Amino acid sequence: MAHVSINKYRQVSINNVQDMAPYEQVKLILVNIVGKLAAVKGCIERKDIEKKGLYISNCISLIGALQTALNMDEGGEISENLASLYEYCQFKLVNANVENDVEGIIEVSNIIKNIKEGWDAIPQDVRQSAQQAATG
Template sequence: MNYTHNQAAMNKYAQVGNQSTAAFANPHRLIQMLMEGALEKISKAKGFMKNGDIAKKGEHISWAISIIEGLRVSLDHTQGGKISENLESLYIYMNSRLTQANLNNSLEMLDEVTTLLVDIKSGWDAIPQDVIDEHAKSDAGKRPASLAKARI
């Protein structure tokens, strides 16, 4: 098996692993996974941008935009109030900057979005486990996990 086939197999294995993890993850972990995925796509886009691979750069930036849009639509404005409104504005801003970064080949804009997303993720990661558990209990039975929204 050559490198290309090895890489394809490894990518498929990682995809199946991520799908398995997502199937059993609570809503809090799903949001973490989305943020991790967006950060990974932005990082890869930076590498492709540096190497002049315009097609792959655009593909990974588009993927990051889609992930951040998924974060935006997962916001629960009835529970989240002002915080969810602020996050929505920030997600819209990040997607705008990613679009501009793609058009202008701007590493600085990619770095800006990375910094913003890392800041949000660090806050999300700092939520105490007892709060996560309580949230999971209050959501149990209300709706299918696949339709659960983040309460931000």
């Protein structure tokens, strides 16, 4: 019975994400990455190798989703810089996984937090214009 409830909750969560504006989706991904990186630090400290690998893998996938979402045609230098940062973060996460490197995790977390701060600073009118342009 519990599995049925969990599956229904996951389905509702997936539907809610699909209904979100792209701005909100990216914000959710960034928040998720920061949370998972905090969990990775704890896993390294507790020597929980299995969960550490799972969380790092999730973070790498989420960063990949952010990379895929970049509009390289219209984003110009900002998109190029973000693509480079995302690639660097993925590289650091792979190394941190192999080396159990808490400092590498902290570095990536700080980079993602800085990106999120910039994302949060986008004015509401710019967000709405981008949403309208995306939906046609």
